[in-house]
Amino acid sequence: MSSPEWQKASHSDETGGHCVEVAQLPDTRLVRDSKAPEDGHLTLTPATFNRLLTTLKQLP
Template sequence: MDVSRLSWRKSSFSGTNGGDCVEVAELPDGGRAVRDSKAPEGPVLRFTQSEWVAFTVGVRAGEFD
């Protein structure tokens, strides 16, 4: 998949941590792709829809604090 064609959006928390920014794009199958906004040509993490839901539920519950 050509990730350059995805519609990337920055995290709403970007810029609040001294430039530690991530971008997220929705994949055609409902999953998500995540990359470092400072290195858009670098590696991309891909999550299935169920993995992304589990991750966001964990974030909201404070599991990663």
């Protein structure tokens, strides 16, 4: 298996805050802290990832 292609989330900024990266694989979505990629990642199903995004968008 090749290494996942990580993309910084659109709401991440260059000042060190909100540093989230996402990798999209056929059956999973990976989420990690771009400041500490060696700490691992979350592995989510596409449905769970979509629910996470929906919930986060509802926060103030």
